[in-house]
Amino acid sequence: MNDALITLDNLSIGYNGQPVLSGISLSIGRDRFTAILGANGSGKSTLLKTLLGLLPPVAGRIDTTQSPTGARLVFGYVPQSIQFDPIYLLTGFDVALMGTYGRVRPCRFVPSTERAFTRECLHAAGAEELAPKRFSDLSSGQKQRVLIARALATRPDVLVLDEPTAGVDAEATHTVLEFISRTREERQITVLLVTHDFAAIRHYAQQVLWLHQGKVLQGAPDELLNSERIAEIFGIGIG
Amino acid sequence: METLRLILSPDFLLRNSVYTSVLVGFSCPLVGVFLVMRRLVFMGVALPQISSTGVAIALSVPLWLGVKLSSHPSESAHMLAFIGSMTFSLAAILALAFMERHGRGQPEGRLGTAYVVAASLSILLLSKNPYGEIGWLDMLKGEVITISNFDLVLTAATLTLVLATLGLFHKELLLVSFDRPMAITLRKNVVFWDVLLYLLIGLTVSMAVLSVGPLIAFGFLLIPALTAHMFARNMRQFTILASLCGGAMAFLGFWVAYALDLPVGPTDVVLLGGIYAAGWLTAKLFPEGSK
Numbered sequence: 001m002n003d004a005l006i007t008l009d010n011l012s013i014g015y016n017g018q019p020v021l022s023g024i025s026l027s028i029g030r031d032r033f034t035a036i037l038g039a040n041g042s043g044k045s046t047l048l049k050t051l052l053g054l055l056p057p058v059a060g061r062i063d064t065t066q067s068p069t070g071a072r073l074v075f076g077y078v079p080q081s082i083q084f085d086p087i088y089l090l091t092g093f094d095v096a097l098m099g100t101y102g103r104v105r106p107c108r109f110v111p112s113t114e115r116a117f118t119r120e121c122l123h124a125a126g127a128e129e130l131a132p133k134r135f136s137d138l139s140s141g142q143k144q145r146v147l148i149a150r151a152l153a154t155r156p157d158v159l160v161l162d163e164p165t166a167g168v169d170a171e172a173t174h175t176v177l178e179f180i181s182r183t184r185e186e187r188q189i190t191v192l193l194v195t196h197d198f199a200a201i202r203h204y205a206q207q208v209l210w211l212h213q214g215k216v217l218q219g220a221p222d223e224l225l226n227s228e229r230i231a232e233i234f235g236i237g238i239g
Numbered sequence: 240m241e242t243l244r245l246i247l248s249p250d251f252l253l254r255n256s257v258y259t260s261v262l263v264g265f266s267c268p269l270v271g272v273f274l275v276m277r278r279l280v281f282m283g284v285a286l287p288q289i290s291s292t293g294v295a296i297a298l299s300v301p302l303w304l305g306v307k308l309s310s311h312p313s314e315s316a317h318m319l320a321f322i323g324s325m326t327f328s329l330a331a332i333l334a335l336a337f338m339e340r341h342g343r344g345q346p347e348g349r350l351g352t353a354y355v356v357a358a359s360l361s362i363l364l365l366s367k368n369p370y371g372e373i374g375w376l377d378m379l380k381g382e383v384i385t386i387s388n389f390d391l392v393l394t395a396a397t398l399t400l401v402l403a404t405l406g407l408f409h410k411e412l413l414l415v416s417f418d419r420p421m422a423i424t425l426r427k428n429v430v431f432w433d434v435l436l437y438l439l440i441g442l443t444v445s446m447a448v449l450s451v452g453p454l455i456a457f458g459f460l461l462i463p464a465l466t467a468h469m470f471a472r473n474m475r476q477f478t479i480l481a482s483l484c485g486g487a488m489a490f491l492g493f494w495v496a497y498a499l500d501l502p503v504g505p506t507d508v509v510l511l512g513g514i515y516a517a518g519w520l521t522a523k524l525f526p527e528g529s530k
Contacts, residue, residue, distance in 0.1 A: 079418070089477050101410055
C-alpha cells in the first residue's frame with residue numbers, strides 16, 4: 001500500500017455521544033480508491049461525516065497528513081443529490097462555482113480564472129450542457145455530475161462521494177465509477193466512496209472498508225469481496 | 240394624478256413617510272428572500288410582532304421606573320424603542336433558530352404561540368402606557384404618519400448597512416443556507432455566517448417595525464419574495480424582482496392610501512396580497528411565462 005493519508009486511531013463514531021461504531025483503527029492510502037461498504041444503518045455515512053468534520057468523533061483520533069503544498073487536506077464532498085431544497089433558484093454553474101468559494105475570501109467576487117476553472121470541471125464531469133439549466137430541474141444522475149464538478153472545483157486532495165450510484169441503473173453506475181476512477185488517476189487524488197453496491201465496486205476500488213455488525217473489515221477487493229469470504233462473513237459473522 | 244404630483248413634491252408634508260415606506264419596501268424583501276429560501280416563513284410573521292413587543296416593553300420601562308418621557312415620540316424614546324426592538328428580535332430569532340435545529344415538537348406551534356402572545360402583550364403594555372397611547376400604538380397598527388428627519392436618517396443608515404453587508408457576503412450567506420455540510424468541508428465558520436444573517440434579519444425587522452409597524456414589516460418581508468419566486472429564473476432575478484416589487488408596492492400603497500384617505504399599513508399589505516394572488520393566477524394560466 002502507498003503511504004497513509006488518513007489514519008484512524010481507536011476511533012468511535014456516533015451521534016450525541018452515543019457510539020454507532022467503536023474502536024476503529026485503520027489507514028486510508030494516498031492516491032487510492034477506497035470504498036466504504038455496508039448495509040443500511042451500518043454506519044457508513046456516520047463514518048464519512050466524521051472524516052469530513054461534519055460530526056465530532058465520540059472518542060479516538062483522526063490523523064491527516066498535509067497536502068503537498070503544506071496546507072490542510074481539502075475534501076471535495078459529493079453528497080447525495082436528493083438532499084437539496086428545490087426552492088433555491090440556482091443553475092448548474094452556480095452550484096459548481098461554490099466549489100471555488102474555499103479559495104475566494106469574503107467580500108471578493110469570484111475571479112474570472114476561477115469561473116473558467118469551474119467550466120473546465122463541468123466539462124471534465126460531462127456536465128457542460130447542464131451549466132445554464134436549473135439545478136432543481138435536473139435528473140438525479142445529472143445533479144450527481146454537477147456535484148462531482150463542484151467537488152473537482154475545490155481542487156481536492158480527497159474526493160469524497162456519498163452513494164453516487166444510488167438509484168442509478170447498472171450501465172450508468174459503471175459509467176460513473178469509470179469516470180471517478182479515471183479522474184483519480186489523472187488528477188492523482190484520493191477517492192473515498194460510500195456504496196452498498198458490492199458487485200459494481202470490486203472492479204474499481206483498490207481498498208475496501210466493510211462495515212458489518214459493528215466491526216470494520218479492511219482489505220483489498222479480491223480478498224474481501226470473493227464469494228467464499230462474503231459467505232463466511234454473512235454466514236458465521238465476524239469473530 | 241394631482242395626488243401623485245403632490246406626493247412627489249419636495250414640500251409634501253408627509254414626504255418622510257413616503258421615503259421611509261419605500262426604503263422599507265425595497266429593503267425588507269432582500270432579507271425576506273433568505274427567510275423564504277430557508278423555509279422560515281412563519282418566523283417572518285412572528286418576528287415583527289415579537290420585535291414590537293420589545294418596543295412596548297422598552298417604552299414601559301421608564302414608566303415602571305417612574306421616569307417621565309416627553310408626551311410625543313422623541314429621539315430618546317425612539318432610541319429606547321430601537322434598543323428594545325433589536326434586543327427582542329435578536330433574542331427571538333436566535334432562540335427560534337436554535338429550537339428549529341435542536342428542538343422537538345412542532346415549530347409552527349412554537350411560532351404561532353410566540354406570535355399571538357407577543358401581539359397581545361404589546362397591545363396590553365401600550366394601552367397602559369400614556370406615551371404609547373399617543374403615537375406608538377398607531378405606529379404598531381401600521382399608521383405611517385409621523386416620521387421625523389431623525390427617524391428617516393436612522394432607517395436609511397440601518398438599511399444601507401444591511402444592504403451593504405448582504406451584498407458583500409452574499410456568496411457565504413448563500414452557501415451556508417444552500418449546503419451547510421459543503422460550507423463546513425470548505426472550512427467556513429457556519430455559526431458565524433448564520434449569526435450574521437440572523438443579525439441582519441433582526442436589524443431589518445427592528446428598523447421596519449419601528450418605522451412602519453409590524454403589519455407592513457411582515458407584509459414586505461414575505462409577500463414580495465414569495466411573488467418574485469414564481470417568476471424569477473435565477474437568484475439574481477429573485478432578489479432584484481422581490482426588492483423592486485416591495486419598493487413599487489410601498490409607493491403605490493402610499494399613493495392609494497393618501498388618495499382614498501385610508502391607513503397606509505393595511506393598504507400596502509392588501510395591495511401586496513393582490514399582487515401575490517395575481518402572480519399566482521398568472522403563473523397557473525401561463526406557466527411558460529413563469530419559471
